[in-house]
Amino acid sequence: xxxxxxxxxxxxxxxxxxxxxxxxxxxxxxxxxxxxxxxxxxxxxxxxxxxxxxxxxxxxxxxxxxxxxxxxxxxxxxxxxxxxxxxxxxxxxxxxxxxxxxxxxxxxxxxxxxxxxxxxxxxxxxxxxxxxxxxxxxxxxxxxxxxxxxxxxxxxxxxxxxxxxxxxxxxxxxxxxxxxxxxxxxxxxxxxxxxxxxxxxxxxxxxxxxxxxxxxxxxxxxxxxxxxxxxxxxxxxxxxxxxxxxxxxxxxxxxxxxxxxxxxxxxxxxxxxxxxxxxxxxxxxxxxxxxxxxxxxxxxxxxxxxxxxxxxxxxxxxxxxxxxxxxxxxxxxxxxxxxxxxxxxxxxxxxxxxxxxxxxxxxxxxxxxxxxxxxxxxxxxxxxxxxxxxxxxxxxxxxxxxxxxxxxxxxxxxxxxxxxxxxxxxxxxxxxxxxxxxxxxxxxxxxxxxxxxxxxxxxxxxxxxxxxxxxxxxxxxxxxxxxxxxxxxxxxxxxxxxxxxxxxxxxxxxx
Amino acid sequence: xxxxxxxxxxxxxxxxxxxxxxxxxxxxxxxxxxxxxxxxxxxxxxxxxxxxxxxxxxxxxxxxxxxxxxxxxxxxxxxxxxxxxxxxxxxxxxxxxxxxxxxxxxxxxxxxxxxxxxxxxxxxxxxxxxxxxxxxxxxxxxxxxxxxxxxxxxxxxxxxxxxxxxxxxxxxxxxxxxxxxxxxxxxxxxxxxxxxxxxxxxxxxxxxxxxxxxxxxxxxxxxxxxxxxxxxxxxxxxxxxxxxxxxxxxxxxxxxxxxxxxxxxxxxxxxxxxxxxxxxxxxxxxxxxxxxxxxxxxxxxxxxxxxxxxxxxxxxxxxxxxxxxxxxxxxxxxxxxxxxxxxxxxxxxxxxxxxxxxxxxxx
Numbered sequence: 098x099x100x101x102x103x104x105x106x107x108x109x110x111x112x113x114x115x116x117x118x119x120x121x122x123x124x125x126x127x128x129x130x131x132x133x134x135x136x137x138x139x140x141x142x143x144x145x146x147x148x149x150x151x152x153x154x155x156x157x158x159x160x161x162x163x164x165x166x167x168x169x170x171x172x173x174x175x176x177x178x179x180x181x182x183x184x185x186x187x188x189x190x191x192x193x194x195x196x197x198x199x200x201x202x203x204x205x206x207x208x209x210x211x212x213x214x215x216x217x218x219x220x221x222x223x224x225x226x227x228x229x230x231x232x233x234x235x236x237x238x239x240x241x242x243x244x245x246x247x248x249x250x251x252x253x254x255x256x257x258x259x260x261x262x263x264x265x266x267x268x269x270x271x272x273x274x275x276x277x278x279x280x281x282x283x284x285x286x287x288x289x290x291x292x293x294x295x296x297x298x299x300x301x302x303x304x305x306x307x308x309x310x311x312x313x314x315x316x317x318x319x320x321x322x323x324x325x326x327x328x329x330x331x332x333x334x335x336x337x338x339x340x341x342x343x344x345x346x347x348x349x350x351x352x353x354x355x356x357x358x359x360x361x362x363x364x365x366x367x368x369x370x371x372x373x374x375x376x377x378x379x380x381x382x383x384x385x386x387x388x389x390x391x392x393x394x395x396x397x398x399x400x401x402x403x404x405x406x407x408x409x410x411x412x413x414x415x416x417x418x419x420x421x422x423x424x425x426x427x428x429x430x431x432x433x434x435x436x437x438x439x440x441x442x443x444x445x446x447x448x449x450x451x452x453x454x455x456x457x458x459x460x461x462x463x464x465x466x467x468x469x470x471x472x473x474x475x476x477x478x479x480x481x482x483x484x485x486x487x488x489x490x491x492x493x494x495x496x497x498x499x500x501x502x503x504x505x506x507x508x509x510x511x512x513x514x515x516x517x518x519x520x521x522x523x524x525x526x527x528x529x530x531x532x533x534x535x536x537x538x539x540x541x542x543x544x545x546x547x548x549x550x551x552x553x554x555x556x557x558x559x560x561x562x563x564x565x566x567x568x569x570x571x572x573x574x575x576x577x578x579x580x581x582x583x584x585x586x587x588x589x590x591x592x593x594x595x596x597x598x599x600x601x602x603x604x605x606x607x608x
Numbered sequence: 609x610x611x612x613x614x615x616x617x618x619x620x621x622x623x624x625x626x627x628x629x630x631x632x633x634x635x636x637x638x639x640x641x642x643x644x645x646x647x648x649x650x651x652x653x654x655x656x657x658x659x660x661x662x663x664x665x666x667x668x669x670x671x672x673x674x675x676x677x678x679x680x681x682x683x684x685x686x687x688x689x690x691x692x693x694x695x696x697x698x699x700x701x702x703x704x705x706x707x708x709x710x711x712x713x714x715x716x717x718x719x720x721x722x723x724x725x726x727x728x729x730x731x732x733x734x735x736x737x738x739x740x741x742x743x744x745x746x747x748x749x750x751x752x753x754x755x756x757x758x759x760x761x762x763x764x765x766x767x768x769x770x771x772x773x774x775x776x777x778x779x780x781x782x783x784x785x786x787x788x789x790x791x792x793x794x795x796x797x798x799x800x801x802x803x804x805x806x807x808x809x810x811x812x813x814x815x816x817x818x819x820x821x822x823x824x825x826x827x828x829x830x831x832x833x834x835x836x837x838x839x840x841x842x843x844x845x846x847x848x849x850x851x852x853x854x855x856x857x858x859x860x861x862x863x864x865x866x867x868x869x870x871x872x873x874x875x876x877x878x879x880x881x882x883x884x885x886x887x888x889x890x891x892x893x894x895x896x897x898x899x900x901x902x903x904x905x906x907x908x909x910x911x912x913x914x915x916x917x918x919x920x921x922x923x924x925x926x927x928x929x930x931x932x933x934x935x936x937x938x939x940x941x942x943x944x945x946x947x948x949x950x951x952x953x954x955x956x957x958x959x960x961x962x963x964x965x966x967x968x969x970x971x
Contacts (some may be wrong), residue, residue: 160963404851425855426850426851429853448848449840456840461852463837463838468833468834469833470832470833470836
């Protein structure tokens with residue numbers, strides 16, 4: 098395709114419009130990328146980035162608008178079409194077969210005849226060498242780390258001869274070091290003439306890797322800027338639509354007595370594999386303990402164990418010196434330990450998608466005396482939350498699944514906070530939220546901190562963890578690789594701890 | 609490379625609709641019904657009959673006399689009760705396809721007392737039979753629930769298979785232990801004594817009163833009780849329910865017992881009110897029709913009454929065209945099938961619509 102499109106754009110979209118029901122996800126969007134260029138697609142959640150990319154990769158079909166590849170108008174009806182046109186998409190969630198080797202995953206779905214594994218291995222090695230990738234084609238996916246899996250995904254699209262690469266939030270699951278490696282690969286591919294579109298909402302990464310940035314807001318493309326002429330501040334303003342203060346408060350409180358103490362805790366997953374391996378830590382009142390770690394390092398299991406949802410193999414969890422292991426979730430809720438876990442689909446746990454705010458308020462408090470549910474206090478609470486947190490919803494009876502992500506998370510966190518907990522465990526509370534909503538959530542957490550609530554904050558964004566938490570505990574493969582003072586440590590250090598690479602000093606805490 | 613530019617836009621594609629107003633939904637359903645009648649009419653025409661005459665007979669057949677109306681209501685009673693039963697389970701997203709078996713189990717339990725303790729005082733005997741029906745159906749519902757919560761078995765298959773077991777238990781009782789000695793070798797179970805059958809109120813057995821009470825009770829239970837709330841939460845997500853401190857296993861067992869119990873009660877009413885004996889046809893497909901009714905009513909107990917009524921008219925009317933025009937039962941079934949096809953198919957159009965290629969999205 099490169100020779101055909103000299104001077105033309107590798108890919109160009111004009112007036113792309115796509116609606117889901119009455120929601121206009123993409124409204125008259127235009128963008129273009131040249132060969133040998135990296136375009137960053139920036140936008141808050143719900144601004145239509147992923148929808149647009151899904152249309153380029155044949156998963157959706159636009160209602161209106163045209164797509165040109167190398168100057169020719171095309172219609173992409175399926176991922177197979179996209180592949181033939183040389184478009185390769187790397188999804189946020191990997192689409193790999195766990196029990197297959199890297200090699201098998203790479204050829205899977207191609208229409209070519211089966212070739213001998215020797216030739217195939219050579220072919221793959223050759224491709225990977227050309228862009229500086231290291232990979233063992235025989236390795237099984239389940240044996241791979243997240244960044245290795247991503248490498249396989251990249252090889253998969255390169256093997257198919259993709260000249261246009263789309264990456265949907267590729268860095269969300271990577272440590273800072275792994276991100277650097279990925280960017281090096283992308284630059285190499287750019288040199289070879291690939292056109293690359295990268296979706297992200299991390300501004301510093303945009304500035305680092307891209308040549309140009311197209312900013313989407315509320316389904317419209319508001320602006321395309323050249324990266325070297327712009328700044329974080331300008332990008333934020335374009336993305337949000339007005340200027341925002343990017344500072345996060347860290348109020349100081351008198352750290353008082355230890356509220357929650359985890360001692361020598363070991364948890365096995367239901368499948369028998371180890372999730373948390375012999376960890377100990379404590380949380381004081383009026384403190385935010387940040388937990389960093391690559392996704393799947395045991396965060397979920399730790400949360401669930403504290404909330405009484407998961408069986409523990411060894412160790413103890415002491416709440417005000419009383420062991421809460423063996424208590425039912427209901428008893429633990431009544432002790433004032435509140436857990437709000439925002440899973441990847443945002444609604445999976447903690448909220449009932451088809452119910453309105455009122456019924457969701459009832460979730461943890463419905464079980465008092467009598468046969469009937471008393472909805473009056475719940476209704477009042479819902480009204481209070483709407484006012485206090487500025488929740489936007491047609492009515493408090495509207496099913497929460499129809500509300501936007503930010504509002505849903507405000508409902509969840511608001512309910513947990515209104516239950517006046519002593520310990521508040523919150524996992525990914527800003528997952529997928531736009532900047533404004535995120536800052537509302539940070540403020541809410543800080544407010545609780547001032548009220549002497551002990552807070553566990555499990556987060557993804559290291560910058561936020563560093564600014565918000567008092568201490569940061571780093572998990573790696575279910576072990577604590579370090580507990581750092583947030584004011585003194587650095588992002589690089591946390592990143593190293595996340596991979597379990599740092600050996601010196603504090604890392605011995607896990608014991 | 610030019611050959612890579614292949615494939616036009618597909619001719620038809622489906623697009624999700626915005627949430628449409630209730631008025632529009634009602635209109636769509638009425639349209640579907642009209643189309644169904646039209647398609648059914650063509651079918652009747654193809655058979656060589658006058659569709660207007662046949663349709664007229666269906667309606668008049670269901671209402672032409674007080675006898676006919678009573679007959680229609682008699683068909684409706686088990687439909688309503690069984691639909692309420694499966695609704696409880698469906699609210700929890702527990703796919704109880706076993707209403708048929710639960711009806712039978714309830715009927716068997718109740719029949720035991722009707723056959724062997726018919727000398728008990730009428731009121732006491734009926735109360736015991738009610739209790740037996742509830743227990744029988746409830747236990748039959750509890751079995752798949754237990755295995756589901758203990759071993760995570762597939763409840764759809766499990767409840768379905770239990771239907772056949774229940775059916776063959778009746779056949780066994782009929783041919784052996786409960787064989788009517790007065791039937792001179794003809795395989796049937798004896799008729800219940802008058803003392804063991806339901807009394808008639810306004811010409812129809814008292815089951816209709818129980819059905820009305822159940823409608824109200826189930827409505828209140830689902831809408832306002834804590835247990836009803838728990839059912840909805842468990843139905844949405846087991847994780848969420850556990851997170852809220854609910855005992856999912858207990859709720860599953862309790863709800864399936866209730867679901868089966870309601871169906872079992874229906875079985876007892878059918879045996880003691882309508883059949884006045886225990887026959888293999890005591891459920892007669894009601895348990896399956898109930899699934900359709902419950903879904904068409906969107907698990908709303910009040911709507912269940914309306915939908916069941918329409919089904920009963922169709923059923924009763926079909927039996928009349930059969931006797932007056934000699935149209936076979938199978939033709940009546942085809943007619944029912946056509947109507948269902950349209951009514952159920954219209955649910956798709958409530959959520960989606962088709963967009964033609966050239967128009968490229970009509971917004």
